[in-house]
Amino acid sequence: MVEVEIQQLDLAAIAQSGQCFRMSEVEQGVKLVAKGKFLQVWALEENRFRFDCSLQEYETVWRDYFDLNTDYQIYSACVLKKDRFLQRAMEYGRGLRILNQEPFEMLISFIISQRKSIPAIRTAVECLAQHFGSPIQTSDGTVWAFPTPQQLAQASEEELLECGLGYRAKYVLDAAQKVASGQLDLEALGNAPDDILLQQLQTVAGVGIKVASCTALFGYHRLKALPVDVWIQRVIEKVYHGNFPTRYEKYAGVLQQYMFYYARCPECDFLK
């Protein structure tokens, strides 16, 4: 067990924010599977948190995963005072962070995300893990790691259809095969500039600019990547008169995440 003090970390907000699909809320915290590991985290009093892992694992895995080396005040500080929508969104989503997740898992998860609700994405991703991933034994029972490219590339389209992927099954298979064969080198792309990364990701069938942007943002921490889904499109049209403010370009992905989280909540009345 590790107990640490962390400013601006809202576990529930992150779990609900639509950037990760294998984190779920438990009493006073979350449980998740990521990077081949199972983790539980609880929120204690006064910005203190308990991580159910060794200090070494916290330092080498989870500190980076939760982006805890970044002071998120730099993001709220760049928001214009007169931008009431984003001011409100940053306040509402305080504690949201951009997780450092695995590129392959992000690519597959966001291929699945197209025309699916967040609960349906979670169900499908969990099904893939249970059918094709490696088991992880925990005190809570068995959970499954997200499949490796090799594990997923061996699946048949029929097997993938059992996870409710529908027409996306062939897209998932194409992605897994391209990565497993080395045709698409996700690790090497870590050193590529943003435009090349986005372009290469879109060589996969069923991957357009939105899925590529989600992969770049959540899997490669490219903070300029701006995924425009139906919600962000509504924000751009209703709040910003058709153009995402150039002032926010540097951190567009981060700010977008606060916009997305706030825009979807019942109390947001900017989009009516």
Added chain:
DNA sequence: TGCCAGGCTTCAC
């Protein structure tokens, strides 16, 4: 029961 979902591909024009 019917509608909608963190889009993309295909095909007119």
Added chain:
DNA sequence: GTGAAGCATGGC
């Protein structure tokens, strides 16, 4: 180059 139709299936 732009716009609209079609897509499989789960969740509410």
